[in-house]
Amino acid sequence: MKQDIFIRIYAIVLTIALFVTSASAVQIAKVYAEEGEAVEYSSENEDYEPTDDTSDTGSWEEPEQQEEQQEEQQEEQQEEQLQPEQTYDDEPDPFDYDLACYTPNISLGTCYEGEYVETKQFSVVNVGHTNFPITWEEVDPSTAFSLSMVSEKEYLDPGDSATYQVYVDKKLSAGKYNATYTFFSANDYRRHHVAVVKVSLVVKAEEPYVSSIEVIPGNATVPRGKSYKFDAYVTGGSGYDPGVSWSVAANQSTGTYMNSDGTLKVGENETASSFVVIATSREDSSYVSRAVVMVANVDHVVSVKAEPAKGGAVAGGGAVVDGASCTVSASPNNNYYFAGWYEGKTLISTEKQTTFTNIKDDKVFVAKFERATCYVKTSVNDADGGTISKSLSVNYGGNTTITAKARNGYRFEGFVENNKTISTAQSLELNNITTDRNITAVFKRDTCIVSVTVNPQDTGKYEGAGKYNKGSKVNLKAEAYQGYEFTGWTINGQVVCYDRSYTIDKIEHDVNVVANFIKKEAATYKITSGISSEGGAVLPSGDIIVAEGGSSTFNIAAASDYKIKAVVVDGKNIGAVASYTFNNVRGAHSIVASFEKVAPAPSQKSTATTAATGKKVADNTKTQKASQNAKKTEYNKDTATQGAVPEQKIVEEETLEEVELLEEEEYGEDTFIEAEEVPQAADPYTGGGIMARHNLDEETLRMLINDNAVTPMLKEAFEDGTLQITVNNSYAADTQETAVTTYYSQPTAINFEDVIVATLTEEEKYQVLTGTPISFNVDITENTDTIDSRIKEVMQKKIGYKPVSYFDFLVMKTSGGTSTVINSTDAELEVVIPIPEQYRKAGRKFYVIRNHNGVVDILQDIGDDPDTVRFRTDRFSEYAIAYEAINVNKLILRFLIIASISLVLAIICFVSLINYRRKARRERRAAR
Numbered sequence: 001m002k003q004d005i006f007i008r009i010y011a012i013v014l015t016i017a018l019f020v021t022s023a024s025a026v027q028i029a030k031v032y033a034e035e036g037e038a039v040e041y042s043s044e045n046e047d048y049e050p051t052d053d054t055s056d057t058g059s060w061e062e063p064e065q066q067e068e069q070q071e072e073q074q075e076e077q078q079e080e081q082l083q084p085e086q087t088y089d090d091e092p093d094p095f096d097y098d099l100a101c102y103t104p105n106i107s108l109g110t111c112y113e114g115e116y117v118e119t120k121q122f123s124v125v126n127v128g129h130t131n132f133p134i135t136w137e138e139v140d141p142s143t144a145f146s147l148s149m150v151s152e153k154e155y156l157d158p159g160d161s162a163t164y165q166v167y168v169d170k171k172l173s174a175g176k177y178n179a180t181y182t183f184f185s186a187n188d189y190r191r192h193h194v195a196v197v198k199v200s201l202v203v204k205a206e207e208p209y210v211s212s213i214e215v216i217p218g219n220a221t222v223p224r225g226k227s228y229k230f231d232a233y234v235t236g237g238s239g240y241d242p243g244v245s246w247s248v249a250a251n252q253s254t255g256t257y258m259n260s261d262g263t264l265k266v267g268e269n270e271t272a273s274s275f276v277v278i279a280t281s282r283e284d285s286s287y288v289s290r291a292v293v294m295v296a297n298v299d300h301v302v303s304v305k306a307e308p309a310k311g312g313a314v315a316g317g318g319a320v321v322d323g324a325s326c327t328v329s330a331s332p333n334n335n336y337y338f339a340g341w342y343e344g345k346t347l348i349s350t351e352k353q354t355t356f357t358n359i360k361d362d363k364v365f366v367a368k369f370e371r372a373t374c375y376v377k378t379s380v381n382d383a384d385g386g387t388i389s390k391s392l393s394v395n396y397g398g399n400t401t402i403t404a405k406a407r408n409g410y411r412f413e414g415f416v417e418n419n420k421t422i423s424t425a426q427s428l429e430l431n432n433i434t435t436d437r438n439i440t441a442v443f444k445r446d447t448c449i450v451s452v453t454v455n456p457q458d459t460g461k462y463e464g465a466g467k468y469n470k471g472s473k474v475n476l477k478a479e480a481y482q483g484y485e486f487t488g489w490t491i492n493g494q495v496v497c498y499d500r501s502y503t504i505d506k507i508e509h510d511v512n513v514v515a516n517f518i519k520k521e522a523a524t525y526k527i528t529s530g531i532s533s534e535g536g537a538v539l540p541s542g543d544i545i546v547a548e549g550g551s552s553t554f555n556i557a558a559a560s561d562y563k564i565k566a567v568v569v570d571g572k573n574i575g576a577v578a579s580y581t582f583n584n585v586r587g588a589h590s591i592v593a594s595f596e597k598v599a600p601a602p603s604q605k606s607t608a609t610t611a612a613t614g615k616k617v618a619d620n621t622k623t624q625k626a627s628q629n630a631k632k633t634e635y636n637k638d639t640a641t642q643g644a645v646p647e648q649k650i651v652e653e654e655t656l657e658e659v660e661l662l663e664e665e666e667y668g669e670d671t672f673i674e675a676e677e678v679p680q681a682a683d684p685y686t687g688g689g690i691m692a693r694h695n696l697d698e699e700t701l702r703m704l705i706n707d708n709a710v711t712p713m714l715k716e717a718f719e720d721g722t723l724q725i726t727v728n729n730s731y732a733a734d735t736q737e738t739a740v741t742t743y744y745s746q747p748t749a750i751n752f753e754d755v756i757v758a759t760l761t762e763e764e765k766y767q768v769l770t771g772t773p774i775s776f777n778v779d780i781t782e783n784t785d786t787i788d789s790r791i792k793e794v795m796q797k798k799i800g801y802k803p804v805s806y807f808d809f810l811v812m813k814t815s816g817g818t819s820t821v822i823n824s825t826d827a828e829l830e831v832v833i834p835i836p837e838q839y840r841k842a843g844r845k846f847y848v849i850r851n852h853n854g855v856v857d858i859l860q861d862i863g864d865d866p867d868t869v870r871f872r873t874d875r876f877s878e879y880a881i882a883y884e885a886i887n888v889n890k891l892i893l894r895f896l897i898i899a900s901i902s903l904v905l906a907i908i909c910f911v912s913l914i915n916y917r918r919k920a921r922r923e924r925r926a927a928r
Contacts, residue, residue, distance in 0.1 A: 140642060
């Protein structure tokens with residue numbers, strides 16, 4: 001009886017186990033039937049699993065690596081102990097050094113009178129094997145620039161560098177300005193090694209100017225017989241005319257024309273498949289922008305506009321067949337929000353991406369944007385000079401106060417905006433802010449360094465060198481050693497004082513002064529220098545007395561619009577050289593320079609018409625006249641400290657056309673530097689961008705782009721706004737990431753800069769680096785209540801996951817006046833989205849469901865913050881935040897466990913049943 005009960009119990013348990021096992025099997029089959037890609041996705045996306053950076057993979061090598069490093073350090077220490085300690089008091093070989101400057105041509109561009117010009121830095125590097133004291137001479141005929149040493153290093157060790165900063169006199173009149181700085185060792189008075197840096201600047205008279213022009217949209221499709229409205233936006237300054245003249249080119253029909261308001265009419269008989277719409281600036285006809293028009297055989301035109309034009313990006317529209325649908329997209333730019341799509345004055349949609357169906361006539365859809373905030377960007381011209389209040393976003397029409405504070409040794413010069421000084425007070429109050437502001441606090445060093453060099457070495461001593469406040473009086477004194485006598489103070493090779501005491505009444509710039517000595521009763525020789533034609537200078541100029549065995553260096557500097565034609569030494573033309581040093585002088589010499597005018601460089605701007613060419617000729621004539629009237633500083637003992645040029649001695653010297661060689665026996669120890677043409681200053685109003693900032697030519701830039709070596713420069717484009725990112729995230733606390741502090745502290749798109757760099761074409765990279773702006777708009781908009789029911793149903797069918805919040809992921813790119821929707825990128829974008837608070841629950845694991853072109857994928861959460869979901873994606877469409885409802889792996893494990901239990905129970909039941917039958921047979925036999 002008991003056995004019967006156990007049999008029944010076994011049978012019931014087995015039936016239940018088989019039922020549960022079958023149910024699990026059916027559920028698993030259903031999952032794999034409806035979700036065939038689930039297992040494939042899991043295997044294909046193993047790289048989404050977060051990796052542990054602290055894993056001990058390969059750690060067995062560490063002890064050996066540490067032992068090798070310790071042995072190398074011990075060997076280095078032993079070598080250092082064996083080498084004698086080198087001090088600055090040791091007497092190095094004055095010629096055993098080498099130096100270089102990797103940016104020898106510094107163009108400060110073009111500015112207008114009274115405008116602020118940003119300072120530029122460059123470095124002189126010790127590329128030799130010994131240390132040396134660095135000094136320099138300058139030739140700045142108009143005292144337009146001032147040079148200061150940022151690093152303030154007297155000696156340069158091998159591999160070390162000295163950084164200098166070039167300032168511009170803000171009171172320059174119109175003209176072209178050039179300066180030359182020659183760097184060398186203070187011990188090498190024979191100039192065997194030098195680094196030459198040339199600085200250039202063009203100042204224009206105050207007049208209206210145009211800086212850019214853009215036609216929007218950059219391309220359009222228009223049917224024959226239809227009209228389309230284009231807009232042109234011209235930027236500039238000084239009261240410029242923002243108007244344009246419209247025209248068409250490459251059209252085949254006279255019925256195709258442009259109205260003065262930018263409306264294009266395509267003729268009914270237009271046979272061209274495409275043509276060009278041209279907008280030419282009325283202020284400056286050399287500024288031209290174009291849009292390409294494709295001619296189509298369709299019924300209607302759907303136009304999309306942004307209002308205001310700078311409020312956001314819009315895409316979509318175009319030519320539409322009668323009764324068809326059309327999708328339009330909009331995304332707000334920094335400091336704006338999207339107010340809706342309008343047709344006329346009627347609001348027709350509040351969705352950023354909307355599809356309009358059954359188009360029966362021409363449509364004009366306007367995306368309206370409203371100003372929300374304004375961004376006040378602050379910066380300093382010199383990070384060492386002082387501080388300024390941080391950049392911030394201000395409510396539209398709001399107020400803020402900006403404060404600047406100079407550091408010790410610097411003074412505050414004022415706040416600059418749009419190259420104009422707007423205030424010299426240390427606090428600036430901004431009221432009723434309705435536009436973005438970009439304000440720079442300008443600091444300038446308030447001290448000057450006075451350096452003194454003895455020539456020749458160990459012939460005398462001096463006092464008075466050091467650091468002085470600007471405007472202070474500097475008193476220098478020299479004293480000759482026994483057997484020597486003092487011959488005078490020189491600055492830039494020119495004698496400024498013969499007395500042992502020399503006073504600079506008002507020091508304004510860093511200066512290098514040379515105290516010159518000769519042996520008593522030493523033989524001396526005269527070197528005569530001068531010019532045979534106008535257009536430049538020889539420094540020093542006049543009659544120079546040099547002791548026997550001594551040396552003297554002469555710098556040849558061409559004026560603006562001139563170049564060195566020839567340099568004649570002792571009657572022989574040695575060619576165009578920038579400097580010449582007479583070494584080991586044993587007799588009298590002469591050096592004469594001649595110059596010739598150079599033709600003006602052609603403008604880089606494109607020419608649209610003959611009238612534009614005439615305008616260029618007129619502009620070049622203006623520039624030449626301004627150059628001739630450029631500021632000329634009178635030379636005296638004070639201006640000598642600023643590089644001013646003395647009156648030149650005119651020497652009548654016939655210049656032979658053929659270059660002759662100097663006799664090696666007499667001139668073998670002389671040294672010279674061949675002249676190089678100073679590049680024309682780039683005009684910032686014609687672009688140039690990062691390319692001009694790094695002094696790159698087109699060939700070099702394209703080579704760097706081809707080698708994928710421009711990523712650091714593209715990062716600079718993000719900083720200066722040439723590459724613009726606007727991130728709108730309706731889930732975030734700051735729904736628009738506009739301020740730098742917001743974007744970099746809690747960004748939605750972690751690596752968007754890297755993704756953009758990977759996505760841009762080579763031509764687009766070139767455009768950005770030459771100053772053509774490209775902007776990207778990222779929109780993550782929660783649309784749970786408005787999402788298409790069919791899309792929602794597809795995403796809900798993802799077995800094992802429960803969607804709780806849906807959103808649209810939109811990425812747009814704007815370039816050349818045309819915005820396009822980006823459906824995919826060449827690199828994965830890493831995104832962080834806060835999980836809505838109402839869905840957060842302990843133990844829940846969140847994922848992101850992506851529906852792209854009908855393919856539904858599950859994206860893993862790669863972050864460790866339970867309040868956010870962090871994922872990677874390279875496709876942009878409909879998404880949903882979901883949590884795991886049924887884990888497929890757990891379901892399979894449950895099936896295996898239950899199946900195992902069922903198998904065990906089945907075996908037990910089977911064995912029990914066999915035993916029961918055997919026992920029953922034995923009992924029946926026994927009963928017989």
